[in-house]
Amino acid sequence: MERLLVLVRHGQSEWNLQNLFTGWRDPDLTEKGVEEAKAAGRRLAASGLGFDIAYTSMLGRAQRTLGLVLDELGQTGLETIKKQELNERDYGELSGLNKDDARAKWGEEQVHVWRRSYDVPPPGGESLRDTGARVWPYYMTDILPGVMNGKRTLVAAHGNSLRALMMVLDKLTPKTVIDLELATGVPVVYRLNADTTVAEKLVLKG
Numbered sequence: 730m731e732r733l734l735v736l737v738r739h740g741q742s743e744w745n746l747q748n749l750f751t752g753w754r755d756p757d758l759t760e761k762g763v764e765e766a767k768a769a770g771r772r773l774a775a776s777g778l779g780f781d782i783a784y785t786s787m788l789g790r791a792q793r794t795l796g797l798v799l800d801e802l803g804q805t806g807l808e809t810i811k812k813q814e815l816n817e818r819d820y821g822e823l824s825g826l827n828k829d830d831a832r833a834k835w836g837e838e839q840v841h842v843w844r845r846s847y848d849v850p851p852p853g854g855e856s857l858r859d860t861g862a863r864v865w866p867y868y869m870t871d872i873l874p875g876v877m878n879g880k881r882t883l884v885a886a887h888g889n890s891l892r893a894l895m896m897v898l899d900k901l902t903p904k905t906v907i908d909l910e911l912a913t914g915v916p917v918v919y920r921l922n923a924d925t926t927v928a929e930k931l932v933l934k935g
C-alpha cells in the first residue's frame with residue numbers, strides 16, 4: 730500500500746518580499762508566489778502524483794497555494810481540511826516588523842535565535858516547540874492515520890509549521906533543526922514505512 734505524504738510551503742508572500750515577520754498575519758501571495766505554487770503543482774503532476782485529501786492552515790497564502798497546486802494537478806475541489814493547528818508560528822510582537830530593522834535593534838544573533846531556535850519564543854509569540862505542541866498532536870491524530878490507511882495526503886502550510894512536522898519525519902533534534910530552511914513552493918515527497926518512519930524522501934526542486 731502506498732503511504733504518501735507531500736508537504737509544500739506556500740509560495741512567496743507580499744511580506745516575504747518586503748522582508749517582514751509574518752506569523753499569523755495574512756498577506757496574499759506575490760505574482761512570483763503564484764508562479765511558484767503553479768510550478769509546484771506542475772512538478773507533482775510530472776512526477777505522476779495525485780492526492781486523496783489535502784490539509785492546509787487558516788491563512789490565505791497557504792490556502793491559495795493549495796488551490797493553485799490542485800488546479801495544476803487537475804484536482805480542483807479535492808477534499809480539503811483547513812486547520813489553525815497548521816498555521817505559521819505566531820511571531821507575537823515581531824509580526825509586521827522588518828527583519829533587518831529587528832537585527833539593527835536587537836542584534837543579528839538574537840534575531841537568528843528567535844527565528845530558528847527550538848525553544849526560545851519571540852516576545853509574545855511561539856517558539857518552534859510551542860508550534861510543534863499544536864502541529865504534532867494534529868499530525869498524530871488526524872493526518873498520519875489517513876496516510877497509514879493509504880490516503881495520499883498533501884499538506885500546504887508554512888515555513889515553521891512544516892519545520893516542526895519535519896522534525897518528526899526527519900528525526901531532527903533541537904540542535905539540527907536550527908539549520909533546516911524550507912524554500913517556498915518546493916514540494917517535499919515522503920513515502921512512509923508501516924511503522925510510520927520515512928522510507929523515502931524526495932525534494933522536487935525546479
Ligand SMILES: O=C(O)[C@@H](CO)OP(=O)(O)O
Binds near residue numbers: 752
Ligand atoms: O515571517 C514569518 O512568518 C516566517 C516565514 O516567512 O519567517 P522566518 O523565516 O523568520 O521564520
